[in-house]
Structures are given as C-alpha cells and as structure tokens.
Amino acid sequence: MSDAEPLLSVRDLHTQFETPDGTVRAVDGVSFDVRNGETVCLVGESGSGKTVTCDSLAGLVEPPGEVTAGEVRLHGEDLTSKDEKQLRHIRGRRIGYVFQNPQNALDSVYRVGDQVAEAVRHHRDVSKAAARERAVSLLEQVGIPDAEKRADDYPHEFSGGMKQRVVVAIALASDPDLLVADEPTTALDVTMQASILRLLDDLQADRNMGVVFVTHDLGVVAEIADRVVVMYAGEVVERGDVQAVFDRPAHPYTRALLRCLPGRGEGMEPIPGSTPDPTDLPSGCRFRPRCPHAVEECTSPPDFHPVIGEGHEAACVHHRQDRVAPWRERPDPEGVARGEGDE
Amino acid sequence: MSEPLLAVRDLKKHYPVTRGLLRREVERVRAVDGIDLDVYPEETVALVGESGSGKSTAAETILNLDDPTGGTIRFAGRDVTEFSGNAEREFRRRTGVVFQDPNESLDPRMRIWETVAEPLEIHGVRDRSERRQAAERMLDRVGLASEADSYPHELSGGEKQRVSLARALVLNPDLLIADEPVSALDVSIQADVLSLIEELKAEFDLAVLFISHDLAIVREIADRVAVMYAGELVEVADAAALFEEPQHPYTRVLLEAIPTTDPSDRGRTAELAGEVPDPADPPPGCRFHPRCPAVVAPEDLDVPSDVWQSVFEFRVAVEAGSVDGDDPSVLRAEHDLEDLPPAVAESVDEALDAVATGADERAAEVLREAFPTPCTRDDPSLRETPAGHRAACHHYDPGD
Numbered sequence: 046m047s048d049a050e051p052l053l054s055v056r057d058l059h060t061q062f063e064t065p066d067g068t069v070r071a072v073d074g075v076s077f078d079v080r081n082g083e084t085v086c087l088v089g090e091s092g093s094g095k096t097v098t099c100d101s102l103a104g105l106v107e108p109p110g111e112v113t114a115g116e117v118r119l120h121g122e123d124l125t126s127k128d129e130k131q132l133r134h135i136r137g138r139r140i141g142y143v144f145q146n147p148q149n150a151l152d153s154v155y156r157v158g159d160q161v162a163e164a165v166r167h168h169r170d171v172s173k174a175a176a177r178e179r180a181v182s183l184l185e186q187v188g189i190p191d192a193e194k195r196a197d198d199y200p201h202e203f204s205g206g207m208k209q210r211v212v213v214a215i216a217l218a219s220d221p222d223l224l225v226a227d228e229p230t231t232a233l234d235v236t237m238q239a240s241i242l243r244l245l246d247d248l249q250a251d252r253n254m255g256v257v258f259v260t261h262d263l264g265v266v267a268e269i270a271d272r273v274v275v276m277y278a279g280e281v282v283e284r285g286d287v288q289a290v291f292d293r294p295a296h297p298y299t300r301a302l303l304r305c306l307p308g309r310g311e312g313m314e315p316i317p318g319s320t321p322d323p324t325d326l327p328s329g330c331r332f333r334p335r336c337p338h339a340v341e342e343c344t345s346p347p348d349f350h351p352v353i354g355e356g357h358e359a360a361c362v363h364h365r366q367d368r369v370a371p372w373r374e375r376p377d378p379e380g381v382a383r384g385e386g387d388e
Numbered sequence: 389m390s391e392p393l394l395a396v397r398d399l400k401k402h403y404p405v406t407r408g409l410l411r412r413e414v415e416r417v418r419a420v421d422g423i424d425l426d427v428y429p430e431e432t433v434a435l436v437g438e439s440g441s442g443k444s445t446a447a448e449t450i451l452n453l454d455d456p457t458g459g460t461i462r463f464a465g466r467d468v469t470e471f472s473g474n475a476e477r478e479f480r481r482r483t484g485v486v487f488q489d490p491n492e493s494l495d496p497r498m499r500i501w502e503t504v505a506e507p508l509e510i511h512g513v514r515d516r517s518e519r520r521q522a523a524e525r526m527l528d529r530v531g532l533a534s535e536a537d538s539y540p541h542e543l544s545g546g547e548k549q550r551v552s553l554a555r556a557l558v559l560n561p562d563l564l565i566a567d568e569p570v571s572a573l574d575v576s577i578q579a580d581v582l583s584l585i586e587e588l589k590a591e592f593d594l595a596v597l598f599i600s601h602d603l604a605i606v607r608e609i610a611d612r613v614a615v616m617y618a619g620e621l622v623e624v625a626d627a628a629a630l631f632e633e634p635q636h637p638y639t640r641v642l643l644e645a646i647p648t649t650d651p652s653d654r655g656r657t658a659e660l661a662g663e664v665p666d667p668a669d670p671p672p673g674c675r676f677h678p679r680c681p682a683v684v685a686p687e688d689l690d691v692p693s694d695v696w697q698s699v700f701e702f703r704v705a706v707e708a709g710s711v712d713g714d715d716p717s718v719l720r721a722e723h724d725l726e727d728l729p730p731a732v733a734e735s736v737d738e739a740l741d742a743v744a745t746g747a748d749e750r751a752a753e754v755l756r757e758a759f760p761t762p763c764t765r766d767d768p769s770l771r772e773t774p775a776g777h778r779a780a781c782h783h784y785d786p787g788d
Contacts, residue, residue, distance in 0.1 A: 090574045091545070190662075191710045204663050205439065234438045234601045236660045239645040246655075261574040264604065264647030268654045287651045305579030308604025308646050313579035319544075 050121055051078035052255040053102070053223055058115035060094075060101045067324035071097040071110070073279035079223065079255040084246075086266045086287075087259045088302070089276035092320050095259045098276070099227050102257075103140055104132040119223065138168060141216030145228035147208035150215070151200040157211045158184070158196025164218035183214040188244055206237030213244065217252075224249070227259040242268050263306050267291060272356070275299045278321050278331040285357030295352040295359035298332045300372070330361070338363060338371050392426035393464060393563055393595050394450070399423050400458035401442075401449045405668065415668045419445040421619035422459070424770075427563065432589065432596040434610035434627070436603060436642065440664035442619040443599050447567050450597070451485060452476070464562070481511055484556030488568035490548035493555055494540040501527065501536040504554045511559060526554040529591075530584060546577035553584065557592060564589070567599045582609055604646045607631055615639050618665050618675040621770060625777030635779035637682040661701075673764040674782065678704045683763045684782045691729050696759075698724040699732055703755040706739065706748055716740040735759070 060072040072094045079085045087095040100106050102117045104124065117124040119139060124132060144150055152160060161180035165171065171179070177196075184192035187210040200208055209229060216224060226245065230238035246269055249256050260266060266273055266287065273290045275283040275298065283296040294300045304314040318335035321327055327334055329344040336343070342362045350364035351357070363370035401420040404413040420442045427433045437443045449456050452468055461468040463479050487493060494503050505513075505523035513519050520536075527533050530550040532543075540548060549569060556564060566585065570578040586609060589596055600606050606613060606627070613630045615623040615638065623636040634640045641660045648654050662679045665671055671678050685696045702723045705711045713719050719740055720726055728736055735758035742751035756764075762782040770778040771785075 090576050191712075193712075206663070235603065235645040235647075236438055236601075236642065238647070240660065242647075243655075261576070262647070263575065264649060267649055267651045268647045270651070291649070291651050302576060303649075305576045306604075306649055307575075307578065307582075307602070307608045308649065313582060313608050315580035315583050316576050 051080045052083075052120065053079040053257070054116070054118040054121075055098070055102055056116040056118075058098065058101055058117065059113045060097050060106055060110060061113050062110045064109065064324065069323040070279050070326070071323065072101055075115075075274075075276070075279075075281050077274045077281065077284060079257055081222070081255055082249065082253040083271045084249060084256040084258055084269050085272045085274060086270035087257065087274050087276055088261065088263060088266050090261055090302075090320055092278070092323060093276040094279040095276050096227055099225050099257060099259055103136055103142065103225060104129075138219050139222050141219060141221035141224045143209070143212050143216050143224065143226040143229045145231050147205065147212045147232075148200075150212045151208060153200050156197050156199055157203065161196070161211065161214050161218060164215045168219040179218075180214070183217055184211070186217070186248070187211070187214045188240075189214075204237075205233055206240060209233065209237070209241055210244065213241075213248070217248065220252070221254065223255045223257065225257045225259075228261070229258075230265065231260070231262070238265070245269065263291075263302055264308065275302070278323070278326055280331060281360065282332065283357075283359040283361075285352065286354055289352070289354035289357045293352060293354070293357075295357065295364055295370075296332075296361045297336045297338050297363075297372075299359075301335075390428060391465060392462075393429045394425070394427040394597065395462040396423065396425040396446075396450060396459070397462075398459040399425075399446065399449060399456055399461065401445050401454065402457040417668045418619050418670060419667050420449060420456075421667075421670075423614075423616070423619075423621045425614055425621070425624075427595050427597050429562065429595050430589075430593050431611045432598055432609055434598045434600060434606040434613045435616055436600055436606055436613055437616035438601055438642075438664050440618075440667070441616045442667065443601075443616045444567055446616070447565055447597065447599050451483065451565060452479070477511065481559045482562045484559070484561040484564045486549070486552045486556050486564065486566045486569045488571050490545065490552045491540070493552045494548060496540050498539075499536070500532070500538050500540070500543070500551055503540070503551060504558055507555060507559050522558060523554070526558050527551075529588070530554045544577075545573055546580055549573065549577075549581050550584065553581075553588065557588060557594075560592060561594070563595045563597065565597045565599075568601070569598075570605065571600070571602065578605065585609070602646075603631075603642050615642065618670050619667055620675060620767075621780065622676065623777070623779040623781075624770060625775075625779075629775060629777050633775040635773045635775050635777065635784070636676075636781050637680050638676050639779075641681065671764075673762070673766055674768050674780070677761075677763040678708070680763065682783070684761050684785075686759050686761055689731060689759065691731050695728060695732065699728075699736060699755070699759060700761070702736070702739070703752065703759070706743060706752045706755065709748060711743050711748065711751075714744045714746075716744045719743060732759070 056076050058072050058075045062069040062071055075098055087098060089095045101112050106112055112125060158180050161183055162176040165176040165179045181192050181196050184196055189195050189210055230241050258269060270287040273287050274281055277298050283299045294303055301316045305316060307313050316335060321331060330347045333339045333343045347360040347362050349358045349360050352359055352364055399420055400422055403417040405415045406412060407414045423446060435443045448454050450461055456469060468479055501520055501523040504526055505519040508519045508522055524536055527536055530553055532547060532550055570581050598610060610627040613625060613627050614621050617638050623639045634643050660679055665675060677683060683700045702725060725736055735754055739751040739754045768780040768782050770780045773779045773784045
C-alpha cells in the first residue's frame with residue numbers, strides 16, 4: 046500500500062445475480078486500488094467477473110444483479126452508501142466510461158460534435174457555443190484529424206477506430222479523475238488497437254487520471270498496465286506490478302493465460318478444461334479442476350501469499366511461506382527467488 | 389512442387405455504384421483489385437490485412453459466393469468460375485468454411501447435430517441415422533459429443549466455433565477457408581480453437597486459407613502469408629521469412645502493431661496515420677503512400693530521411709485538404725518543417741505561403757513538382773526482394 050490515499054479503493058466487493066439456475070456470484074470478494082496517474086488492468090476470461098466489477102464500482106449493476114457487500118471508495122468517499130441520485134452525480138463528474146463497442150455508445154442520428162457537446166453541457170453550465178468549442182477541442186485531443194469539420198459528421202461516417210476516439214472524447218467531457226475502459230480495443234483491428242492504446246496512455250499522462258482497463262488479452266496488458274489484477278471465476282487470483290507479473294507469474298492461472306498468448310513464436314497452449322459453471326463453483330480454489338499443480342490443500346479457499354516484488358501476491362497455496370511452488374526448479378533457502386523461474 | 393489446390397489469378401471484385409433511372413455507373417468500389425494467390429495441398433496460407441483491405445471479399449469471391457469481376461480461380465486444376473451443376477457441387481464438397489461469427493453457420497432452431505449433418509443432406513446422404521452418426525463422430529472429434537442434442541444458444545462462443553468446424557469438415561474437404569475464425573473470442577479460447585484447427589488440419593490433410601487481421605495469430609499457424617492492402621497484395625512470403633524480414637513498409641507496421649508480451653518492451657508499436665483508403669477512390673501510385681512511413685525519396689534529393697518524410701507527409705496533408713491555418717510559421721511547426729536544409733526549404737516555403745493564403749491546390753502542385761517520387765506515380769507490382777520473397781514496393785525497383 047502506498048502512503049497516499051488511493052484514488053479508488055475497492056474492498057471485498059460482492060455482486061450477485063439471481064437467476065433461475067441459482068445465485069451467480071459474479072464478483073466474489075474483489076479488492077484492489079487505483080492511484081492517480083496509474084493504469085490498473087483487470088484481466089481474465091469471459092465470465093471471470095471483470096466487467097461486472099467495473100459495473101459495480103460505477104453503480105451500473107441492474108436487477109437481477111445486486112452489489113451485496115463491500116466498499117468502493119473514490120477519494121475516500123464510500124460510493125456504495127450513496128443513493129442513486131448522488132451516485133449519478135459522482136459517476137457523471139468523476140468517472141468516465143469507454144465500452145467495448147463504440148457503436149452502442151454513440152447515437153447514430155446525431156452529429157458526433159453535438160454528442161460530445163451534449164456531454165460537456167451535462168457537466169458544465171456553459172453556452173451552446175462554448176460547449177461546441179470544447180467539443181471540438183476534445184475531438185482534437187483524442188486525435189480526430191480536422192476535428193472542426195468532422196464534428197458535423199454522423200457516427201457512420203467514422204471508422205471503428207475513429208468512433209472509439211469519439212467515445213473517449215465523450216468520456217473525457219467531465220474531466221474525470223478515473224477512466225473505466227471495458228475492452229475498448231477488443232472489437233478493433235490490431236493497428237487501430239495500437240493507436241487507441243497509445244491515445245489512452247497519452248491522455249492519462251496529460252491528465253494524471255487513474256485508469257481501470259478491462260481486457261482478456263495479456264498482450265494489451267503488457268502494453269499499458271502499471272499494475273495487474275488477474276481475475277478468475279469472480280475472484281482475484283493474483284495482483285502485482287505489471288513487470289513482476291510478467292516476469293514471475295505466480296498463480297497457475299496467470300501462467301496458463303500467458304502460455305495461450307499468440308505471437309511469442311512458441312506455440313499457443315490452451316488451458317485444459319473450461320471456466321466453471323457460475324451457479325456451481327468448485328469449493329476451495331476455483332481453478333483447482335483445471336490446475337496442473339492442484340494438491341490436497343486446494344480444496345480449502347486459498348489465502349493471498351506475498352510473492353517477490355512490492356504488492357505482488359497470489360491466492361495460491363504454493364506460495365505459502367513453508368512451500369516451494371512445484372514449477373520452480375529448486376527450493377531457495379533464503380526465499381529470495383520466491384516465485385521466480387519457469388518450468 | 390505439386391500442383392496448387394487453389395490457384396487464384398488476377399482476381400478482381402468490383403462493385404459498381406450506380407445512380408439515377410438509367411443506373412449509370414458513377415463509381416466503382418475496387419474491393420479486390422487483381423490478386424494472385426496459390427494454396428498448395430496441406431499448407432496454411434494466411435491472408436492478412438486491416439478491415440477494409442478486401443481480404444474477406446477475396447475469400448467470398450473465391451468461395452464463389454460472389455461472381456468475380458475478373459480473373460480466374462482454379463481448384464484442383466479446374467476453373468471454378470466456369471463451374472456449374474455437378475462440378476460446383478464437387479467444389480463445395482471439397483471446401484469447408486468457417487466464419488468469424490459462428491452464428492452465421494448455426495441455425496438457432498436446429499439441434500447441434502442437425503447443423504453439423506446438414507451438408508451431408510445437401511450432398512445426398514438420405515439416411516437420417518447415417519447422417520446422425522457422421523455428425524456425432526465429428527462432434528466427438530471437436531470435443532462436443534455430449535452437445536449433439538443441444539441448441540446453439542446453450543453453447544459458449546468457443547463451443548459454437550467448434551461446431552462450425554465440425555460442420556465445415558463433415559464432408560471431409562481438402563480446403564478449409566477460415567475467415568477471422570477466432571477474432572471474436574477470448575485469448576484463451578482462441579488458443580483452444582486454433583490448436584483444434586491445427587490438429588484437424590493434420591488429421592484431415594487439409595489445406596487452410598486463413599483470413600485474419602492479427603499477425604500474432606498468423607505467426608502461430610501459417611506456412612505462408614499474403615499481406616493485402618486496399619484490394620491488392622503488397623507482400624507474399626513464407627511465414628518465417630515474413631516475420632524475420634518484413635519487406636513492405638505496411639507489413640512492418642502491421643508487425644509492430646502486435647502487442648508486446650514483455651512490459652519492459654512496450655510503446656514501440658508504430659502509429660499508422662490515417663485509414664485504409666476508400667476503395668472507390670484509391671490513391672494513385674502505391675495505394676499505401678499516404679500512410680507510408682518510408683516513401684521513396686526523389687533520386688536527386690540529398691536530405692536526411694526524416695526530413696524527406698516530413699516534407700512528404702506535409703504534401704499528403706495538403707492534398708487531403710486537411711491543412712488549415714493562415715500563419716506559415718505556425719504551420720511550419722505543426723508539420724515538423726522547421727530548420728529545413730536548403731535543398732528543400734525554398735519549395736516548402738513557397739508551399740507554406742500558398743497554403744496560408746488558401747491556395748491549397750497551388751501548394752500541392754509546388755510540392756509535387758519539386759519532389760517527384762515513384763510512390764505517387766506508379767502502382768508497384770510484386771517483385772522479388774533481397775530477402776528472397778515478393779513485395780510490391782518501389783524500394784525494390786530495379787536499379788534502386
């Protein structure tokens with residue numbers, strides 16, 4: 046933990062959905078922090094709970110879903126205790142959102158400049174002309190060439206990558222302290238993805254924003270994260286500094302995710318088995334049925350154990366002080382190399 | 389070398405845009421504009437490019453879902469474009485298809501086994517139990533034996549794509565055409581479906597034409613790669629050679645856009661300015677020139693390459709009408725044109741002054757005349773490069 050209070054602090058968050066098949070514990074005790082100027086990536090497969098985590102911290106969970114426990118603090122203020130109206134206010138002013146599909150975020154019958162200007166006026170009491178001016182400036186900031194002219198175009202006149210830039214401009218209209226981006230590049234080509242990632246990186250540096258970035262792609266994580274929170278079946282299984290997590294992935298699930306990443310020229314190794322049925326989760330460690338290193342103790346819920354590196358920890362029994370993870374070659378008497386090494 | 393299973397020559401697919409009562413053709417969308425492509429038995433060829441490059445249209449045209457505007461497609465030595473009746477059915481039997489969205493090949497009202505068995509019915513297997521057996525064998529092979537009686541909505545995205553594969557292979561084809569088969573899937577599921585494709589490829593002795601925008605994936609599975617841009621092929625090479633020594637600037641940019649797998653190596657991705665051009669109005673010369681980071685300099689121009697590139701990009705911006713402003717010194721700073729060497733300064737100054745007074749056309753003309761480059765003049769064709777594979781780029785013009 047850093048001494049300064051984090052911008053966003055999520056503690057033991059629980060979000061459930063009641064379904065005909067039973068209760069889905071989509072987010073089941075998730076904790077993480079985001080500091081100013083920091084990008085935290087929530088990474089995991091579909092169904093890991095990463096998107097519901099975002100929705101929860103933003104108060105966007107709708108019935109049959111419900112945030113049942115936990116705390117979400119923004120600037121130290123607990124959002125979970127706020128009523129709907131207060132929340133809307135905070136959400137509007139302090140948190141900006143960018144979602145996966147820009148198509149859904151833009152209204153096809155309004156000019157993009159008007160949509161950005163409307164977002165500006167929503168947060169500030171300014172004249173139409175001033176809002177327009179600010180909208181054009183925002184479009185420029187997100188790298189829309191010829192913004193003055195393009196502001197009068199409709200969404201369909203923009204490519205996927207350019208639409209996503211417009212969505213980012215709308216998200217920035219309130220000068221948010223925190224930007225939540227849920228798979229913002231997943232629907233895009235790699236070239237567009239690269240340019241959107243760079244854009245978010247630049248904007249964050251300029252504005253000293255905190256960013257929560259949700260993705261299933263560890264390649265994207267390697268490009269932009271400062272810290273990583275790995276989720277599996279509603280729980281956090283590993284968190285730490287991005288370099289530490291890539292150098293010394295500590296949870297068997299993180300290790301497996303890294304091995305299915307294409308482009309390393311080493312082949313892609315799928316993870317055996319499939320994600321568990323959310324209404325019927327395995328007891329103990331939820332990755333246990335797919336884990337090549339599962340042992341007897343894994344039937345009890347794992348605690349977080351520190352791994353080498355500040356704030357790097359994993360919910361895996363193999364990192365307990367008295368153990369040596371089986372994928373490490375030899376025990377290290379001083380524990381210095383804890384978590385190091387590959388199979 | 390054996391005969392190619394699929395041989396595509398000078399394939400063109402244009403869509404005329406017509407207007408008015410007489411349906412006069414006002415323009416022509418050149419989605420695919422003359423590509424040559426061979427796929428040999430049991431090899432995986434990747435056709436790579438961004439959205440709008442024409443790669444999916446090329447695949448559809450090859451599949452004969454759409455009559456080509458020009459060129460020939462030969463399959464197992466026979467001209468597919470002249471196929472009819474039995475011959476066409478034969479081609480369809482020997483070619484399986486998988487699309488990006490598995491829902492395209494799955495009927496929500498049909499049970500999984502029925503979807504997989506449907507091609508058998510189309511190709512004359514009348515006995516229902518025989519069809520069911522064959523479908524179950526395929527489902528077993530893709531790991532979904534227990535889902536034979538399920539409906540598509542009961543399956544995950546990855547499972548649906550497995551069903552699409554089972555359906556595509558139920559007739560035991562020789563060629564699989566896979567159009568972005570894993571782009572909509574999670575990374576972990578991608579690995580899963582791709583390794584299944586690899587296994588099936590070996591088992592069924594398949595040739596695969598794999599269409600993708602993602603070079604990281606292509607690197608894992610392709611034997612050869614053809615890179616497509618704005619309806620044309622810009623580079624064709626063995627996969628290893630392409631990744632080792634990409635020759636075309638566009639290929640290099642695509643490679644650099646692959647996210648790193650090492651956080652300490654981040655931020656090196658190349659920014660590609662602009663977008664794939666409008667296929668109804670492709671740029672003259674090399675279609676990549678407005679976005680190219682390595683345009684060929686005029687022969688007699690002796691300035692550092694970054695200076696030349698700034699001057700050229702300024703020209704492209706002027707021609708696109710996207711330079712705005714009435715103060716030459718502001719424009720100069722905006723376009724990286726400060727402290728230019730004398731060899732270019734005079735013409736650039738003249739152009740800047742022209743733009744500042746709104747005479748964009750004049751400015752463009754000055755720049756065009758002062759700095760001629762083959763990249764805006766001639767459309768390069770694929771030719772052998774020093775790396776031993778083919779690229780369509782003026783950097784490899786003879787005598788260059």
